[in-house]
Amino acid sequence: MKPIKVGLLGLGTVGTGVVRIVEGNQEDLSSQVGSPIVIEKIAVKNTEKARNINVNSDKLTEDPWEVIRHPDIDVIVEVMGGVDQTKEYILEALERGKHIVTANKDLMALYGSEILAKAAEKRCDVYYEASVAGGIPIIRTLIEGFSSDRITKIMGIVNGTTNYILTKMSQEGVSYEEVLKEAQDLGYAEADPTSDVEGLDAARKMAILATLGFHTNVELRDVSVSGISSVTKEDISYARRLGYEMKLLGIAERQDDEITISVQPTMVKKQHPIASVNGVFNAVYVHGEAVGDTMFYGAGAGEMPTATSVVADLVSVIRNLKLGVSGLKAIAPYKEKRLISDEEIKYKYFILLHVDDKAGVLAQITQIFAEYNVSLASVVQQPNEFNPDAEIIIVTHDASKANMDKVQKHFESLDVIRKVKSVYRVEG
Amino acid sequence: MKPIKVGLLGLGTVGTGVVRIVEGNQEDLSSQVGSPIVIEKIAVKNTEKARNINVNSDKLTEDPWEVIRHPDIDVIVEVMGGVDQTKEYILEALERGKHIVTANKDLMALYGSEILAKAAEKRCDVYYEASVAGGIPIIRTLIEGFSSDRITKIMGIVNGTTNYILTKMSQEGVSYEEVLKEAQDLGYAEADPTSDVEGLDAARKMAILATLGFHTNVELRDVSVSGISSVTKEDISYARRLGYEMKLLGIAERQDDEITISVQPTMVKKQHPIASVNGVFNAVYVHGEAVGDTMFYGAGAGEMPTATSVVADLVSVIRNLKLGVSGLKAIAPYKEKRLISDEEIKYKYFILLHVDDKAGVLAQITQIFAEYNVSLASVVQQPNEFNPDAEIIIVTHDASKANMDKVQKHFESLDVIRKVKSVYRVEG
Numbered sequence: 001m002k003p004i005k006v007g008l009l010g011l012g013t014v015g016t017g018v019v020r021i022v023e024g025n026q027e028d029l030s031s032q033v034g035s036p037i038v039i040e041k042i043a044v045k046n047t048e049k050a051r052n053i054n055v056n057s058d059k060l061t062e063d064p065w066e067v068i069r070h071p072d073i074d075v076i077v078e079v080m081g082g083v084d085q086t087k088e089y090i091l092e093a094l095e096r097g098k099h100i101v102t103a104n105k106d107l108m109a110l111y112g113s114e115i116l117a118k119a120a121e122k123r124c125d126v127y128y129e130a131s132v133a134g135g136i137p138i139i140r141t142l143i144e145g146f147s148s149d150r151i152t153k154i155m156g157i158v159n160g161t162t163n164y165i166l167t168k169m170s171q172e173g174v175s176y177e178e179v180l181k182e183a184q185d186l187g188y189a190e191a192d193p194t195s196d197v198e199g200l201d202a203a204r205k206m207a208i209l210a211t212l213g214f215h216t217n218v219e220l221r222d223v224s225v226s227g228i229s230s231v232t233k234e235d236i237s238y239a240r241r242l243g244y245e246m247k248l249l250g251i252a253e254r255q256d257d258e259i260t261i262s263v264q265p266t267m268v269k270k271q272h273p274i275a276s277v278n279g280v281f282n283a284v285y286v287h288g289e290a291v292g293d294t295m296f297y298g299a300g301a302g303e304m305p306t307a308t309s310v311v312a313d314l315v316s317v318i319r320n321l322k323l324g325v326s327g328l329k330a331i332a333p334y335k336e337k338r339l340i341s342d343e344e345i346k347y348k349y350f351i352l353l354h355v356d357d358k359a360g361v362l363a364q365i366t367q368i369f370a371e372y373n374v375s376l377a378s379v380v381q382q383p384n385e386f387n388p389d390a391e392i393i394i395v396t397h398d399a400s401k402a403n404m405d406k407v408q409k410h411f412e413s414l415d416v417i418r419k420v421k422s423v424y425r426v427e428g
Numbered sequence: 429m430k431p432i433k434v435g436l437l438g439l440g441t442v443g444t445g446v447v448r449i450v451e452g453n454q455e456d457l458s459s460q461v462g463s464p465i466v467i468e469k470i471a472v473k474n475t476e477k478a479r480n481i482n483v484n485s486d487k488l489t490e491d492p493w494e495v496i497r498h499p500d501i502d503v504i505v506e507v508m509g510g511v512d513q514t515k516e517y518i519l520e521a522l523e524r525g526k527h528i529v530t531a532n533k534d535l536m537a538l539y540g541s542e543i544l545a546k547a548a549e550k551r552c553d554v555y556y557e558a559s560v561a562g563g564i565p566i567i568r569t570l571i572e573g574f575s576s577d578r579i580t581k582i583m584g585i586v587n588g589t590t591n592y593i594l595t596k597m598s599q600e601g602v603s604y605e606e607v608l609k610e611a612q613d614l615g616y617a618e619a620d621p622t623s624d625v626e627g628l629d630a631a632r633k634m635a636i637l638a639t640l641g642f643h644t645n646v647e648l649r650d651v652s653v654s655g656i657s658s659v660t661k662e663d664i665s666y667a668r669r670l671g672y673e674m675k676l677l678g679i680a681e682r683q684d685d686e687i688t689i690s691v692q693p694t695m696v697k698k699q700h701p702i703a704s705v706n707g708v709f710n711a712v713y714v715h716g717e718a719v720g721d722t723m724f725y726g727a728g729a730g731e732m733p734t735a736t737s738v739v740a741d742l743v744s745v746i747r748n749l750k751l752g753v754s755g756l757k758a759i760a761p762y763k764e765k766r767l768i769s770d771e772e773i774k775y776k777y778f779i780l781l782h783v784d785d786k787a788g789v790l791a792q793i794t795q796i797f798a799e800y801n802v803s804l805a806s807v808v809q810q811p812n813e814f815n816p817d818a819e820i821i822i823v824t825h826d827a828s829k830a831n832m833d834k835v836q837k838h839f840e841s842l843d844v845i846r847k848v849k850s851v852y853r854v855e856g
Contacts, residue, residue, distance in 0.1 A: 140573050147457075293725075304720070
């Protein structure tokens with residue numbers, strides 16, 4: 001059988017895993033696609049660099065164009081990262097009729113629709129399972145497993161770094177700064193952790209998942225984002241005492257034909273299956289009208305898990321190629337995008353207030369909630385452990401952002417409230 | 429666009445769900461397959477029966493052959509159940525070039541290879557996602573999501589009835605008989621619950637999953653089975669005190685090129701993600717060499733969750749039909765089946781003994797384990813709560829069945845052992 005020749009852009013962590021799987025599982029892979037798979041050419045930054053894997057040096061090049069323009073290569077596997085320059089490589093590869101497998105969430109979140117349109121035009125495949133939640137086949141699940149259902153909610157722990165940090169803070173009662181430092185030392189967090197800890201990485205992944213789940217073109221700017229850098233160990237301790245775990249959740253919801261997508265630290269009821277997803281693991285919870293609650297759990301990053309998804313995509317792309325159906329299976333988003341206006345977005349809130357410790361304060365505060373039609377699920381007043389104020393901890397029922405903004409605005413004019421210490425979304 | 433005509437065999441719980449989804453989600457489904465989907469003819473036992481759904485009475489027939497021989501029907505959806513007669517219907521439908529979607533685990537576990545061979549011969553599709561774990565797209569995940577990986581272990585809670593019973597026993601400390609009665613009253617268990625509680629239903633599903641995961645033809649007789657009817661509330665109470673939950677687990681394992689598949693009540697470490705899957709929910713944990721630990725969770729039965737999988741299969745089958753690739757995507761098992769011999773199967777054991785309450789007994793017993801090379805992870809001796817014996821609770825390290833059989837044989841000749849009360853597999 002004539003081998004299928006593959007070009008690889010990038011030989012970092014994931015690229016190395018791809019080479020390992022393609023070489024190590026060659027027998028199984030050939031059985032699945034009907035011919036050998038050969039990695040023909042690999043673009044790297046520096047051909048001289050020492051590597052964890054033996055690769056014939058003839059295969060290496062420092063010029064990505066050499067891979068993209070290679071006449072024998074049918075499929076390009078892009079695991080180099082980057083956005084603008086990488087987009088140029090991908091578009092040129094598609095122009096030349098090459099199929100694409102990519103693990104690049106930034107690329108797909110920012111330029112996915114442009115790339116997929118070009119692919120459709122050129123009848124090429126673009127597969128990107130590894131771009132979200134590493135080894136968990138969540139993109140296939142949304143496209144095929146739930147093709148029959150109408151999805152109403154996707155909640156994801158899709159960033160391992162922040163889940164590691166929050167898990168450690170929760171289990172060991174240590175501060176954000178301490179754990180971040182440790183995560184950086186262990187290689188779980190980057191030297192500049194902004195993209196992870198401020199929620200941007202998760203937001204990109206949620207844009208990809210929401211696009212697939214809601215059949216509409218969700219862009220990064222549609223996702224409201226806040227990160228975990230201001231979460232304190234006290235916040236987590238309050239969460240646990242009330243029966244919640246603090247998680248950085250991406251949440252995409254649909255109500256009728258309107259959607260909303262956000263990423264924020266969220267207090268999740270301990271009984272919810274996503275609350276017990278700990279450490280660097282990822283999980284995506286999906287609720288469909290017919291299927292109900294489902295959850296998909298696994299490693300969200302790392303050499304081999306991510307490479308598993310990349311090579312599974314490669315198998316699919318090669319099978320399509322052999323069946324002559326490349327580029328014919330993708331379904332472009334077919335629904336108009338209608339975002340729920342900010343004010344109408346409703347959820348439950350946790351609010352921690354520091355107040356004067358005197359009579360009538362609680363009455364004043366609950367009166368404000370009543371005035372703006374925010375009903376309360378639980379209210380606890382207790383002495384503050386650290387200073388002479390009292391603390392009031394409130395969990396609301398579903399409340400609109402518009403009404404909660406009014407409540408908070410009103411709080412500012414209230415002398416008895418010394419500080420609105422924390423406000424979090426609550427789920428489950 | 430010319431509609432795709434579908435024939436339905438059965439209009440029970442799942443069949444009703446299929447009609448609801450096909451009618452209710454018609455707009456989305458058409459967007460996915462490119463033409464309307466029409467349920468043209470439905471075979472039922474009794475056309476006069478009152479139903480939960482309005483169906484044009486012209487569509488109903490009491491003769492399945494009328495559906496199978498219908499010239500305009502391209503796809504048969506089989507949700508009637510049954511085995512031998514149903515196999516005849518399916519084989520005849522394939523003979524006539526019709527594609528099949530089935531939710532029938534019994535059929536697929538017993539005659540899957542015969543049906544899939546006929547399908548390959550006739551270039552027809554046979555999809556059966558709904559046959560295992562209801563709404564969880566685990567079959568797609570094994571076939572496509574993990575096509576690149578070598579799976580070493582599949583552990584499934586794949587029977588909702590028994591999981592409901594064990595969860596209730598565990599959470600409420602009640603007996604098997606009490607919960608079974610309640611489950612029957614609630615409709616979670618059949619009047620004759622044998623197939624569920626004795627593990628046969630789970631064994632059929634594990635045969636299907638192991639066939640896909642290990643690429644070899646696993647038959648029902650390859651699965652060793654024991655059910656939950658002899659699990660006592662005391663057993664569960666011991667399990668919990670030691671940090672385990674009792675679950676009916678299907679376990680398929682591969683060691684090098686040998687496999688073993690079993691279903692048995694198993695004590696699972698509480699920290700394992702599958703230990704917290706409760707009630708009628710199902711979950712399948714999959715370990716791959718590259719991807720590591722993953723788990724897939726959702727409703728394992730019920731009208732709408734199961735119908736979600738059936739209609740997702742219908743979408744896939746229709747898309748293949750339109751792309752002209754029907755029957756070309758299935759990969760037949762390509763590996764020789766080599767079962768690990770019974771004696772070589774190794775796992776951890778929990779053993780509860782009732783013994784004479786006198787000096788030297790523990791030494792005698794631990795000596796027997798040592799003699800047969802079974803090393804112990806923990807040993808607890810305590811007074812028996814209910815009678816004058818003492819209890820000894822032992823958890824072993826991995827031990828071969830051969831050695832454990834010898835240990836148990838030796839126990840019989842030991843006067844100080846009054847009773848080997850319970851023996852369970854331990855996981856995690």
